[in-house]
Amino acid sequence: MLEELYQKVVQRDPSQPEFHQAVQEVLESLEVVLDKHPEYRSAKIPERIVEPERVIMFRVPWVDDSGEIHVNRGFRIEMNSAIGPYKGGLRFHPSVNLGILKFLAFEQVFKNALTTIPMGGGKGGSDFDPKGKSDLEVMRFCQSFMSELFRHIGPNTDVPAGDIGVGGREIGFLFGQYKKLRNEWSGVLTGKGREYGGSLIRPEATGYGAVYFGEEMLKTRGDSYQGKVCLVSGSGNVAQYSTEKINELGGKVVTLSDSSGYIYDEDGIDADKLAYVMDLKNVKRGRIKEYVEKYPNAVYTAIDPDLDYNPLWDHKADCAFPSATQNEINAKDAQNLINNGVFLVSEGANMPTVPDGVNIFLDHKILYGPGKAANAGGVSTSGLEMAQNSIFSSWSREEVDEKLHNIMINIHSQAYEAAKFYGDPGNYVLGANAAGFRKVADAMMAQGVV
Numbered sequence: 455m456l457e458e459l460y461q462k463v464v465q466r467d468p469s470q471p472e473f474h475q476a477v478q479e480v481l482e483s484l485e486v487v488l489d490k491h492p493e494y495r496s497a498k499i500p501e502r503i504v505e506p507e508r509v510i511m512f513r514v515p516w517v518d519d520s521g522e523i524h525v526n527r528g529f530r531i532e533m534n535s536a537i538g539p540y541k542g543g544l545r546f547h548p549s550v551n552l553g554i555l556k557f558l559a560f561e562q563v564f565k566n567a568l569t570t571i572p573m574g575g576g577k578g579g580s581d582f583d584p585k586g587k588s589d590l591e592v593m594r595f596c597q598s599f600m601s602e603l604f605r606h607i608g609p610n611t612d613v614p615a616g617d618i619g620v621g622g623r624e625i626g627f628l629f630g631q632y633k634k635l636r637n638e639w640s641g642v643l644t645g646k647g648r649e650y651g652g653s654l655i656r657p658e659a660t661g662y663g664a665v666y667f668g669e670e671m672l673k674t675r676g677d678s679y680q681g682k683v684c685l686v687s688g689s690g691n692v693a694q695y696s697t698e699k700i701n702e703l704g705g706k707v708v709t710l711s712d713s714s715g716y717i718y719d720e721d722g723i724d725a726d727k728l729a730y731v732m733d734l735k736n737v738k739r740g741r742i743k744e745y746v747e748k749y750p751n752a753v754y755t756a757i758d759p760d761l762d763y764n765p766l767w768d769h770k771a772d773c774a775f776p777s778a779t780q781n782e783i784n785a786k787d788a789q790n791l792i793n794n795g796v797f798l799v800s801e802g803a804n805m806p807t808v809p810d811g812v813n814i815f816l817d818h819k820i821l822y823g824p825g826k827a828a829n830a831g832g833v834s835t836s837g838l839e840m841a842q843n844s845i846f847s848s849w850s851r852e853e854v855d856e857k858l859h860n861i862m863i864n865i866h867s868q869a870y871e872a873a874k875f876y877g878d879p880g881n882y883v884l885g886a887n888a889a890g891f892r893k894v895a896d897a898m899m900a901q902g903v904v
Contacts, residue, residue, distance in 0.1 A: 456481040456488075456500060463504055470553025472780060476560045476805060477504050479812070483887035486876045491892075497903075499895045503563070506556065508532040512602045514580055516595040519588055528599050530578035530606055530614075533559035536897035539610055540576030541566055541833060543617030546624065550581045557780070558617075561804055562833070564890030565826040568865045571837035576612055578603070584619050585739075596627035604632050609640045609843070615836045616645040618779065621691070622657075626650075641843025644836035653839035655854040656832075660802055661695030662855070663831015663862050664775055664823070668800035669703065670866035671821040671882070680704035683771040685796070687711045687764075688778035689735050689742050692802040692829070696775045697728050709766050711778060712742040716766040719745075719752035763787050770794050777802035785810035792818050801825035816881060827869050827886035834861045 463477050481500065488495050510530040517523055529552060532540045542562040545555070555577045563575030580599060584592050607614060616625050625645045632642055639651075646652035655662070665679075672678055682705040686693050689710045697707040706722040710731060719727070730748055734740045746754045755765055763786040767774065774796050776782055780803065783791075788811035791799065799815060800823040801807065807815070807824075815822040835858055842848055849857075865886075872892075873885030 456485055459500055459504070467553065467556075470556060472557040472805070473553045473560065475809060476557040479805075479809060479883070480560070480564065480887050480891070483884045484891060486884070487888045487891060490876070491895075493899070494895050497899055499898055502898065503534065503891070503894065504560070506531050506533045506559065507535060508606075509552070509556075510578075510603075510606050511552070514582065514595065514599045514602070516591070516598045518591050526580050526582040526595070528578070528580045528602060529555050530603060530612070531555045531559035531576055532606075532612055533575040533577070534563045534894060535574035536894050536901060537567060538572035538574045539608075540612035541573035541615070541836065542575055542577040543579075543615045544620045544624075544628075545577070545579035545617040546582045546584050546619030547579070548581055548583045550579045554780070555579060558804055561826050563894060564887060565830045566833055567890040567893040568827060568868055568886060569830055569834045569837060569861055570864055571834060571841075571861075573613075573833065573837055576614070577617075578614060579617065579620070582619075584624065589623065592624060593627045596624055597631040600628045600631035601635065604635045607632075607642055609642050609840070613641070613836070613840060614643055615833070618690070621645075622647055641840050644839040646839070651839070651843050653835060653842055653854055654849070654851040655858060656835050656839060657691050658695040658698070659835035659858055660692045660829050660832030661697070661777065662699045663834065663858060664692070664777070664800045664802040664828045665696055665699040665703065666831065666859055666862035667823045667828040667866055668773065668775070668798055668821070670863055671798060671800070671823055674870070674880075675821070678704065679773070682706070682773050683708060684773040684775060685709045685767060685769060685771045685791075686775045686777055687716070687766055687782060687806075688776075688803065689731060690777075692777040692832075693775075694728065694732055694735070696777055696802055697723055698725075700773075700775075701725060701728070705773065708769065708771070710742055710745070711766055713757070714741050715743060715754060715756040717742055717745045717752050717754050718766075718769060719749060721751060763790060767791050768794065771796050773798040773800070775800055775802050776806035778806065779803055780805045781808050783807040783811045785814060787811060788814040792820070797821060799823065800828045802829050804829065812883060816883065819880060821880075822882060824883050824886055826890065827865050827882060830865055831858055831862055834858060
């Protein structure tokens with residue numbers, strides 16, 4: 455029955471491979487759940503949950519600094535609101551299309567359900583590329599984008615956040631335009647600046663959360679990060695703060711990357727080196743290859759499009775934190791990780807491992823935390839920001855970090871216990887999908903056919 459549903463999804467939207475991949479991974483986990491809960495089949499919950507409640511698509515015209523007019527495409531996928539207002543990031547990147555955003559929104563539904571905070575799932579963005587644009591060009595684009603999006607969002611309806619290409623600068627411009635159009639101040643966007651309603655720990659949250667989830671997985675084997683060599687991909691917020699937290703817990707990060715290539719620093723990327731990377735990427739908006747000019751003992755490797763694997767994942771290590779983008783670990787990469795001694799993978803990015811790679815991890819019984827569980831720290835802290843906004847309050851760094859840590863412990867516990875209950879202990883893919891699905895399915899059942 456679920457194979458039939460999957461084929462129907464593919465036939466209905468044949469040009470959305472990322473969405474097909476996300477749906478397939480969840481449906482494969484649900485057979486065992488539906489066998490124990492036939493009422494979900496009768497209510498057609500699987501058929502309803504793969505279909506967005508609403509898809510919004512619109513043009514975004516804007517003017518560059520030379521006076522030339524450009525037109526981009528804007529999107530918002532409001533996937534499921536059974537347990538709360540739609541919640542999920544906005545991504546500005548040339549690769550953005552309907553299929554990628556549907557996959558991200560679909561994943562977000564289950565991720566948000568695991569957080570224990572009442573949030574539905576959504577995602578949005580544009581094929582606009584903020585790289586190389588001036589602040590004024592980014593502002594004009596964001597104002598045009600929000601001039602349409604504002605009609606569809608609100609603090610109790612849909613609360614976007616940042617994602618790839620949407621950082622503090624973009625959130626500020628988007629929030630300012632929303633506030634002007636609506637003539638109200640509300641917690642409609644998360645990831646805001648600290649000065650106007652943002653939460654402490656929000657930039658750190660996804661990276662910290664992935665490391666906290668990995669820590670809980672290690673505890674199931676009586677282990678810790680102490681002395682562990684770790685591979686991290688990416689060099690944005692997730693990678694930066696994963697590195698910071700790994701260092702804090704006694705591990706050693708030896709890689710970081712961007713779209714041009716990666717650096718390998720056998721001595722480890724310590725606090726001083728990480729501060730340099732943060733300045734390079736967050737302030738100067740430079741390329742990771744500049745790292746080796748500052749630290750010549752490190753090695754930079756440019757991306758080779760002819761390779762059928764990523765050499766970043768081909769170093770001796772204990773742990774891996776894919777923190778860049780979807781499908782960055784293929785089957786060969788997964789096997790290389792296993793061959794090089796990696797026994798823990800905690801995903802900071804969304805769906806960074808292809809299905810064949812996931813199967814390799816599961817077959818080797820390593821500690822594998824899928825993105826919908828391991829990277830839920832970001833949206834969890836967005837939920838905490840929403841809570842602070844709703845009571846016009848602000849919590850300390852320590853309070854937010856403690857709440858985040860406890861949420862990640864709880865997410866791990868839900869996934870761990872669900873995997874055990876459904877007969878495959880240690881399979882966090884099954885556990886996360888089953889636990890997230892059941893919460894959403896029960897809410898949908900209670901609310902009728904809507």
